[in-house]
Amino acid sequence: MLQESISQSIAIVHPITLSHGRNAEVWGTDGKRYIDFVGGIGVLNLGHCNPAVVQAIQAQAAQLTHYAFNAAPHGPYLALMERLSQFVPVSYPVAGMLTNSGAEAAENALKVARAATGKRAVIAFDGGFHGRTLATLNLNGKVAPYKQRVGELPGPVYHLPYPSADTGVSCDQALAAMERLFSVELAVEDVAAFIFEPVQGEGGFLAMDPGFAQALRRFCDSHGILLIVDEIQSGFGRTGQRFGFTRLGIEPDLVLLAKSIAGGMPLGALVGRQALLAALPKGGLGGTYSGNPIACAAALASLAQMTDTNIATWGEQQAQAIAQRYEQWKASGLCPALGRLTGVGAMRGIELVDAEGKPAPAQLAKVLETARAKGLLLMPSGKARHIIRLLAPLTIEAEVLEEGLDILEQCLAALN
Structure with missing residues (x-):
């Protein structure tokens, strides 16, 4: 619930208050650390507080x-x-x-x-x-x-x-x-x-x-x-x-x-x-x-x-990491709700569906909440809000990206 001085017509995805950030990590006012796969909704390709x-x-x-x-x-x-x-x-x-x-x-x-x-x-x-x-x-x-x-x-x-x-x-x-x-x-x-x-x-x-x-x-x-x-x-x-x-x-x-x-x-x-x-x-x-x-x-x-070399390297590294994890999840039957991997490059979405292959927004809402509790911020997308939108900074450290994907894996597995 937003405070009364803020319009109630503004919808908030994550009911937390942030204090500071560094590259692909942000911290709440309570000191809790989060891996940021939202990036200000695609604003922070170079990360939070990029030094230059x-x-x-x-x-x-x-x-x-x-x-x-x-x-x-x-x-x-x-x-x-x-x-x-x-x-x-x-x-x-x-x-x-x-x-x-x-x-x-x-x-x-x-x-x-x-x-x-x-x-x-x-x-x-x-x-x-x-x-x-x-x-x-x-x-x-x-x-x-x-x-x-x-x-x-x-x-x-x-x-x-x-x-x-x-x-x-x-x-x-x-x-x-x-x-x-x-x-x-x-x-x-x-x-x-x-x-x-x-x-x-x-x-x-x-x-x-x-x-x-x-x-x-x-x-x-x-x-x-x-x-x-x-x-x-x-x-x-x-x-x-x-x-x-x-x-x-x-x-x-x-x-x-x-x-x-x-x-x-x-x-x-x-x-x-x-x-x-x-x-x-x-x-x-x-x-x-x-x-x-x-x-x-x-x-x-x-x-x-944003040189062509940097852009290509960032995009390839992130795209490969996400696609590799997704293929592992599909092959192992990690989550019956796991649908398609959408998008290109480092602009990727993960679809969640029900047993009939139809959009499953309730499942996505559970993933967002569980991920946030574990320290990962995600963003919904899609007409039915059933596609997880992955917008980590392009400059995210490899180990932080893997840590975030580990958390996402845990959240998807918990849907079983």
Whole structure:
């Protein structure tokens, strides 16, 4: 139960109070240690209090704590945008803007898409999550709890099935659903953009079918539609590559960034084709706190560590450790509720199901509670909240990762 001064509409997964953290470990105010497989919900790819990030924050705080970039530019914003333009792996010249969050990046992407195309309709996907602001709510491919009691939402927005080996929706089925949409509900010439996550986060770490992504890219090119890729959770090394869209074999027109961009500081970004980011009039983009100097300094320190070698090594080590344990659990019959292993790289989900193979959210709730008591923090995901979301820092020590997986093994075994 939250204290009365905090909105009761905020849901808390773990009823504990944290005091401090170091890499993949956190401690409660009561002194209890936890291994953190939540990572601030994908924000801490480089761990809690990464030394280089902390040093950059401290140095910048002694020089300039804030200035609104649209009032007068400052060095950290300029340096970060230049670095991001080089870091995003696309063939075209990149421009962008900094935001306070991923949802704000998505909101600005919708403005850019409307201005650049002169069209309004957006097509998103079942199970997707793009934010909690009013416009991004309508993009989300799930009603409860995000869309409940808020009335009519900005649009028009349409949804398609998300094609993935993890959802059982094939490329052909998704393309057929898209064909139906354009023959029954919506004129293709009214569509400004498609938006999707290359690996759904809230949806349960479901990886998009590359064949569909490539077909969608061709479709958008032939109809003057923008392709927006949401890398808020899948970006900055989580999938074993800089960004998840690379494994799909496509280039997006606009990319949404946030979460692990700045080592825990509140920051997001919208980047994409230079012409698109110039579609709105002067003053059409910006924000008072967007691109705060301290957050920019933290992001620059984070990006300096995200070399391709580091990202590949971190992702491979974590992916192998998780997959090896999962295969052992399946082979040994550790837990009858153990379903699929979803996701790619170090972005992995473990599904829990009942005897009929249907989602088992009650079983997941038991695992979360038992794990917390044993010193491991986990996060639910999936439409039915039945998929354990594994988001340990990429920099987690091997022995700490194994310790966390040991605890998870014990919790799964206890479900028998």
